[in-house]
Amino acid sequence: MTAATPNRQFRLARRPQGAATREDFDFIADGPVPTLEEGGVLVRTELLSLDPAMRGWMNEGRSYIPPVGIGEVMRAGGIGRVVASRNPGFAEGDAVSGLLGIQDFAAFGHAQIQRGDVRRIDLAAGTPGQWLNVLGMPGMTAYFGLLDVGLAKAGDTVVVSGAAGAVGQTVGQLAKIKGCRTVGIAGGPAKCDWVVKELGFDACIDYKASPQAVREGLKQHAPRGVDVYFDNVGGDILDTVLAKLAPKARIVICGAISQYNNANSAPTAGPRNYLSLLVNRARMEGMVVFDYADRYPEAIAELAGYLKDGRMKSREDVVDGLENFPEALGKLFSGGNFGKLVLKVA
Amino acid sequence: MTAATPNRQFRLARRPQGAATREDFDFIADGPVPTLEEGGVLVRTELLSLDPAMRGWMNEGRSYIPPVGIGEVMRAGGIGRVVASRNPGFAEGDAVSGLLGIQDFAAFGHAQIQRGDVRRIDLAAGTPGQWLNVLGMPGMTAYFGLLDVGLAKAGDTVVVSGAAGAVGQTVGQLAKIKGCRTVGIAGGPAKCDWVVKELGFDACIDYKASPQAVREGLKQHAPRGVDVYFDNVGGDILDTVLAKLAPKARIVICGAISQYNNANSAPTAGPRNYLSLLVNRARMEGMVVFDYADRYPEAIAELAGYLKDGRMKSREDVVDGLENFPEALGKLFSGGNFGKLVLKVA
Structure with missing residues (x-):
């Protein structure tokens, strides 16, 4: 990855009225890869989670987390790989889960790492899809x-x-x-x-x-x-x-x-x-x-055990291509998805 | 009280549509005083409690207690005096609280006494009005x-x-x-x-x-x-x-x-x-x-203490005359009452 590598992004262009459509976002085909700061980590997105809650994050007003600002990259959880690290807790190639946003590359500073916006995950416990589903x-x-x-x-x-x-x-x-x-x-x-x-x-x-x-x-x-x-x-x-x-x-x-x-x-x-x-x-x-963040490890351990022994199954509905984000999101609200909806980016 | 003493009653004549009115009840001016059975107690009504819940009891269908049947005396809680007793737990003259109904006299059998439909009360802890209000x-x-x-x-x-x-x-x-x-x-x-x-x-x-x-x-x-x-x-x-x-x-x-x-x-x-x-x-x-019936004594003891030391006040809105029951009940739903609404019978 060089300075010439593009970082595709969907940014929120306006607050949707009713269902969110492509017109509510700006698609940036060649955005810059974010800067890796001292103490931070740079992640390449592989799989993004599309969730009903995302629609609420687009609305103005008081809720359990602040809304996505106009002009900001649309918030989304996802799974990726560390492509560069200046933080001792992460090495190049580590699989991570975090608030990557609808984009190819996400950078996290030291403070964001501290508050858990990005975490290493163990792909022996579950596939990337499972880490956005049963383990996510x-x-x-x-x-x-x-x-x-x-x-x-x-x-x-x-x-x-x-x-x-x-x-x-x-x-x-x-x-x-x-x-x-x-x-x-x-x-x-x-x-x-x-x-x-x-x-x-x-x-x-x-x-x-x-x-x-x-x-x-x-x-x-x-x-x-x-x-x-x-x-x-x-x-x-x-x-x-x-x-x-x-x-x-x-x-x-x-x-x-x-x-x-x-x-x-x-x-x-x-x-x-x-x-x-x-x-x-x-x-x-x-x-x-989010109120239970301190207790995720106990839940993950128990659920990973059920995946391992076959008592729990996991089904993901995979849409291919970051550029298809708005239409993929629409499937959630029409009931068009079958299983956990994810967007395959890389 | 002899066989000739009348027992006035309001019986539910039909299921009200909207607000309950006089036409929804049969007023019996000279009903019989109920029979006192072995193990039972006969009570003369002094003060009746008029409560919003009574409207729900008039509706057909599943709820937390069975509806009042058509032709039955309208259910109501109240305070009265024992006028005759064939139960060792009650003596003539005892003040009691119970499901007396909208009538002058109510009889309780042994089984009803066992399940707490009528209980002795201590008028030193509160007035009859308070026993239908703060202590009721x-x-x-x-x-x-x-x-x-x-x-x-x-x-x-x-x-x-x-x-x-x-x-x-x-x-x-x-x-x-x-x-x-x-x-x-x-x-x-x-x-x-x-x-x-x-x-x-x-x-x-x-x-x-x-x-x-x-x-x-x-x-x-x-x-x-x-x-x-x-x-x-x-x-x-x-x-x-x-x-x-x-x-x-x-x-x-x-x-x-x-x-x-x-x-x-x-x-x-x-x-x-x-x-x-x-x-x-x-x-x-x-x-x-009603789910808390086993714990009423603890609540009554605490609240009676607050009445005694003046930290708790109690206001009753008294309507005089059993015969005015339907109109008195109507005050609850128009907000016409000021304080706990009670009907003075004797």
Whole structure:
């Protein structure tokens, strides 16, 4: 890599109204490779993670992390290789996971390394795809959401929406491992088949099958009510599950992908059936995975063990080419991806 | 009392659509005094408690207790005197608290006594009105909701709606005693003045003052966000408080009086801002006071102490005459009552 090596980047050009499209970004075909500072590390991107949360990061206003600024490289997690290091903790060729952004090269200074923006990873524990999936943010979200917020325990009926998605697939498999009855909600027969036959969920409800599919599916597959609902989608599905809670149920609010593209960044309607929380003495609680950063190692160790012994599977949906970022991201919101969506860069 | 003594009763005639009115009940002017069985007790009603929850009990369908059946005496808690006893735990003249119903005389069998439907009370600890308020269901709801579900602790900012109502007045005073900053929400300057000047809340927001009153009031009185919101009302006020949560906030869903009169018994709209739970890693949890029945004695002892030493005040709004039950109940939903609403029977 020389001064002439180009660094392709997607920078946020404006705040999207509704779904993010190519016009909301500036594509820089020949940006400069960032400067490696004393104490820092320079990383070449190999695989980027595309996540529903990215849509929220594009909105103005108060949230759990600051929004991406206009003109800044779009924030994204990814896996890469160290191409140059001035930090004793990293050597050229090390595999790393970090907030690389939608670009070919990312530089991290000493302070960023200190706060954990980039970390070495062990490719013996998982492939790069798995490090963005079961061993990455989605897996961490599933692990702490299900166990620490949802308090899932053996015998519980656990329902998870977005069951074939990155977080959902790990939630369901982990719930099975912990002895729960596990019911997925996903869109279309292919995803539902995979969730049941490959991942071992007890059942999966195809919410696209009919307007009553979720209500009827819960009646059939959760006859004694839902003890834990891990919600990735919000909207009508959340409302339908609220009406089927078991006493003392826990709802984990992890996301609301059905609502993220609303222009004003707030859902158009709230959960009408929220008073089911009262009747059932139930709880609805939000979670942000970054709060558990200190405990990622314990979760990674446990989940890597399940990958190793075959009890946990991992499916990635790979889109090739950094230049296809905006369209790839759009697949998340149309439900067009099947498995954890990643963008192959190099 | 002889066989000729009449027992006035209000029986549920039909399921109300919207607000309950006189037409929804049959008034029995000369019903029979119920029969006293071996092991039972006969009670003459003195004071009845009128509560928002009563509206829910009139609806068909699954809830935390069975609905009142058509033709049955309307369920209500109350204070009375034992007029005849065939149970060694009760003597004629004993003051009791129990599920007396909207009637002059109530009989309890041995099984009902065993499960606690009627209990002796100590009028040295509180007046009959206080036994329906601070030392009754509203006080128990406030105590366990604020401390066990809301986990309020010194330094927290606690917001309570329906602040001048039965539950709200005790929530706010108890929060102050526990060292919280306490902000009430109530309708009209008279209630707000009383809550601040008599009960010692730090502030009270008059939600009727303007459409922006709650939003602006919270900005002023809860500048660092709301740690605990004790919700008695639901609707727009819940949505506005959701937008002002502090990190790790707890919302106690105790009731939703703004929604109880909807004909289909479900709110017309849910809380649009519920994703604030995610951003703030906050929790919304329902409670039903009956779950804490085993622990009422500890709460009563503590609250009676505060009544005794003057740190806790109690205000009742007394309507005279059993025959005025339907109109008295209506005051709850129009906000026409000022303090815990009770019906004086004898």
